[in-house]
Each structure stands twice: as structure tokens, then as C-alpha cells.
Amino acid sequence: MATTARNETTLTDSSQGQQTPSVDTLFFDGQCPLCAGEISQLRKVRGDALRIVDIHELDETGDVTPDSVVPSNQSPNKDQLLRVLHLRRADGSWLTSADANVAAWEGTTHGRILSALRWPVVRHIADAIYAIWARWRYRRLYGKQFQESFHAPHK
Template sequence: MSLPLPTASAQLFYDGRCPLCAREMALLRKHARAGLTLVDIHSLDCINDAEREQLLRDLHLLQPDGRWQLGVEANVTAWSFTPVGFLWKPLRWKIWSGVVDRVYRRWADKRYCKNYACALDNPH
């Protein structure tokens, strides 16, 4: 992927054309401490259509060390930059992280298809 290189802050890539995503990012922007940069995928000129689609299908967070986090893991990490981040940590507990990930996957696929007109019988 020809995305921007890792920086000193974590970079959360989000769909700025999704109303729900935009509202959540507004909350994150308002409450996040230093160390998190929010990047609207639609503002990136350096990626091709396949890369843009990949980013739009899942929330992506690029750590300063170059590691990627996706989906719920990316969301939990992003919220850890706020005073209420501890409230999101239970979503990664082993006891229910599998269920949370499946629910997120279904929601993310439906959200993508609703906004970008695809067939749900062939996600990704």
C-alpha cells in the first residue's frame, strides 16, 4: 500500500463521507490527547482505487512503529487517546472479542455496501 509513512503519532484512517464515522471522528477530535491524527481517506491523493477501497471497508490505524490495526482493535486504540478510552477496552477481552469482531464485520460490510453500492454476497 502506498499510504503515508508512519509518523510520530498514530494515524486513524476513516471514511469522512460516512455520517456515523464523521460524528465519531468529531468526538475523537474533541477529546483526544496528543498522539492521534485523524485522516479522512477521501483527502488522500497518494493511493489508488484498490487501496482506497481497502481503507474504506475497515477502520485502519497506523501505529508510529508501522504496525497496522484494523476494525474494533483500531477503534479501541484510537479511543485510548481520550480520557474515556478505558470504557472501550472490554471490547477486546477474549471472552467476547470474537462476537464483537463478527458484529463489527457485518456492520462494516453493510455500511460499505450502503455507501458504495456493492453486493453483500461478495464482501471484500
Template sequence: MNQQPSGTVYYDGQCPLCNKEITQLKTKTCSLQFIDAHTHTELPKPRHLLLQQLHVITRTGQTLIGLDANIYMWRNSGAARLAAFFSLPVIYPIATRIYTRWAKYRYQKLYGKMNDYQ
């Protein structure tokens, strides 16, 4: 019986940290589909936007970006404790700011200014 994915994860396959996490998640039992934004031509958003932060499109069509995408991905891949921790009201706003800054730094380091890579 084939199960429909609970969501599609769009990630940066040229980011070593991103690749490491996605590779680990692929070895777990999860119902997510993983798509490297560099290797696919049919993408739901411009490639440079998908590379700036992790994106998940849920089965219902909701788009989650950044930490929200990570939390969804963790919940659907057996890392519920990690998802629960980062969802805590005290942790979530701080973690969101840190993730956003890290994602911007990572993107600029790999590709230059935020809109240079198309």
C-alpha cells in the same frame, strides 16, 4: 513541544457515524492523526480498502483494521474503559463479528458491492 502522533487513523469522511465519532475524538486530547480517506491522495492502501473498515497505522508501522483499529483509537483518546470492555475475551470475538458485518453493510449501502468503489 510537538508530540509525534501515536498513530494515523484512516476513516470514511462520508459516513455520518464515522464522522460523528472522529469529530468527538478530535475534541479530546489525543495523540492521533485523523485522515479522511476521501480527501487525501497519498494513502497507504487503495482507497476502497480504507473505506471498508477503519484503519490505524501505529507509530511503529503496525496496521490495525476494524475493531482492533477502534480499540487502539479509543486507548489513545481517553476512552480506555471502552477499549477495555471491547478487549474482554468474552466480548472481543462477538464484537469483531458484529463490527465486520456492520462495516460490510455500511460500505455496500454507501458505495455498492465491496469492490465497486475504487
């Protein structure tokens, strides 16, 4: 199983009355064909055990909306979310990149297999490959710099 990793950042909710989600929330790029395919499979096997949010459905500022149950003043912006996969744990901590992917599949057959990517020796190789792939995917879809009006106009 995925554990706390170097890509994880813990956030403290400074706002009063903000509810913490009871399940993890995965933020994905709905305009990425590979991502959309994986999310389709993930929805089938995880169901309600994982909340899945398309990054392009976030509010105009690119901040995560209160509807996502993530405080916008502490969350990554839309560009950051598009660069690498992000998963917010129910406890408010964040996982990114391969850690987020492995955590998203927790409790499934795929999750048991993917957990090998977090083994100490394999982790470094998997993280390097993920970083190269994520950079290539982002540039292929959005160029060197994300521009909301061009890359993700409102629907």
C-alpha cells in the same frame, strides 16, 4: 488497552529516508455520517495525540500519500481503507476493524470502556458484530464495489 491483535499486520519500511510518524494515524471515511460524528468527538478528546486522515483526501491512485507519512507501496488502497477502519501505529504496524477503533480511543474515558471489547470472550462477539456492521455500511454507501469516479469524485 488495545494490544496487538489478529487483525494487525506489521509493515517494514523498505524505502530509505521515510519518516515514521510520532503519533498513530487513523484513516476514516469522511462521507459516512456516523464515522464523521465519531471523528468529531475523537478530535476533541485526542487532539494532536492522534493524526486523523479522511480517506477521500488521499491521492488519485487511492494510495496513502507521502504527506500521510505512510509508504504508498505498503499501505492499503482506498477501497480497503473504506471497507473497515484502519489505524497505523507510530511504529508502522496496522490495526483494523474493532482493534483500530479501540486503539483510536486509547487514553480517554471511552478508551477504558471500549477496551472491554478486546477481552477474550467478548472479542469474538465484538469482531463478528463489527464485520457485519462494516459490510452493511460499505454496501449502503458504495454498493458492492467501490468506484472512485462515482463514489468519491475529486472535490
